[in-house]
Amino acid sequence: MGEAVIHLPAPVLSQIFEAAEAAYPEECCGLLVGLDDEAGLRVTRAEASPNVAEGDRRKSFLVDAKVQFDLMRGLGNGPERIIGNYHSHPDHGAEPSERDWQSVFYPEHVWLIVAVENGRAGRAAAFRPHGGGFHEIPLDSGAGKPGSSP
Ligand SMILES: [Zn+2]
Numbered sequence: 001m002g003e004a005v006i007h008l009p010a011p012v013l014s015q016i017f018e019a020a021e022a023a024y025p026e027e028c029c030g031l032l033v034g035l036d037d038e039a040g041l042r043v044t045r046a047e048a049s050p051n052v053a054e055g056d057r058r059k060s061f062l063v064d065a066k067v068q069f070d071l072m073r074g075l076g077n078g079p080e081r082i083i084g085n086y087h088s089h090p091d092h093g094a095e096p097s098e099r100d101w102q103s104v105f106y107p108e109h110v111w112l113i114v115a116v117e118n119g120r121a122g123r124a125a126a127f128r129p130h131g132g133g134f135h136e137i138p139l140d141s142g143a144g145k146p147g148s149s150p
Pocket residue numbers: 087088089096097100113
């Protein structure tokens with residue numbers, strides 16, 4: 001499992017930014033499909049999901065179980081698989097919240113978080129659960145400036 005950086009193609013990041021802005025002031029969410037092997041950790045596409053959280057969707061998210069199920073069935077035996085999830089933080093930074101930490105069900109999953117300020121997507125950052133928290137993985141979107149908006 002290579003995780004010095006996570007490769008996230010610019011078009012996929014743009015798609016996530018658009019979803020984050022469209023969902024504002026609520027959180028958007030979805031799943032990251034990709035590969036995690038000797039060649040590194042890379043996202044190949046993002047699968048959007050409705051945010052089905054029952055509480056305040058400006059501060060929480062829940063990926064629709066049907067979206068996850070259909071995606072897993074479609075991916076079959078790979079090589080691509082679900083390697084993580086993404087969601088937005090409306091008017092909050094791109095750092096995992098306490099609630100996010102409580103929502104870690106897949107310890108190997110990458111979490112991509114997009115900060116949205118006043119309806120505009122800004123910083124994106126990737127994390128992986130580690131020990132008692134998350135540790136950040138540098139983003140490489142192939143466009144020169146990792147983790148910044150296009
Ligand atoms: Zn969050």
